[in-house]
Amino acid sequence: MYTSITKIKEDVLQCHKCSLGASRKNTVFGEGNVHARIMLVGEGPGRDEDELGRPFVGRAGQLLDKMLASIALTRNDVYIANILKCRPPGNRDPEPEEAAACIGYLRAQVALIKPKIIVCLGRVSAKHILGQDIRIMRDRGVWHKVKGFWIIPTYHPAALLRNELLKKDAYKDLLAIKARFNELGE
Numbered sequence: 001m002y003t004s005i006t007k008i009k010e011d012v013l014q015c016h017k018c019s020l021g022a023s024r025k026n027t028v029f030g031e032g033n034v035h036a037r038i039m040l041v042g043e044g045p046g047r048d049e050d051e052l053g054r055p056f057v058g059r060a061g062q063l064l065d066k067m068l069a070s071i072a073l074t075r076n077d078v079y080i081a082n083i084l085k086c087r088p089p090g091n092r093d094p095e096p097e098e099a100a101a102c103i104g105y106l107r108a109q110v111a112l113i114k115p116k117i118i119v120c121l122g123r124v125s126a127k128h129i130l131g132q133d134i135r136i137m138r139d140r141g142v143w144h145k146v147k148g149f150w151i152i153p154t155y156h157p158a159a160l161l162r163n164e165l166l167k168k169d170a171y172k173d174l175l176a177i178k179a180r181f182n183e184l185g186e
């Protein structure tokens with residue numbers, strides 16, 4: 001049981017619990033406001049994130065910043081992390097054993113940050129957080145209350161870059177997230 005975010009980060013930096021530890025350039029632990037009421041969770045680092053050791057720094061990250069701005073939030077208002085802390089080669093989906101090895105770090109981050117809202121960015125994130133098969137077009141925008149956390153799946157920003165038509169529904173989800181954020185208060 002971790003008592004500080006720093007200690008989790010130290011363990012991630014040295015982690016080789018799965019084979020991704022051998023191929024990463026940098027671990028991508030996560031960053032943001034450790035007192036945030038909203039936590040955003042993606043699936044894993046991409047090439048840019050692996051280079052810089054920071055989450056959502058490529059084109060998808062720039063879009064994520066715009067999405068947050070559209071509901072009057074910034075990265076300082078949220079905490080951003082991933083299911084995997086190391087990049088899967090070629091940005092493939094995490095293998096089940098990789099996610100199983102890594103998800104304890106995310107759980108520890110959640111336990112210490114205690115967000116009220118967890119936003120699953122994309123199918124892979126939602127599948128591992130909710131523990132069920134997800135079809136993102138069908139299941140996005142639906143709230144789940146699990147162990148006191150409000151959890152909502154929505155599109156990964158990379159999906160919105162590939163298909164602009166999804167942005168309308170993504171914006172609906174953002175508005176729902178902001179409404180829940182306001183409703184929950186401090």
Ligand code: SF4
Nearest residue numbers: 015018021085086102
């Ligand atoms: S992906 Fe997670 S479990 Fe695998 S080596 Fe990296 S930090 Fe460890």
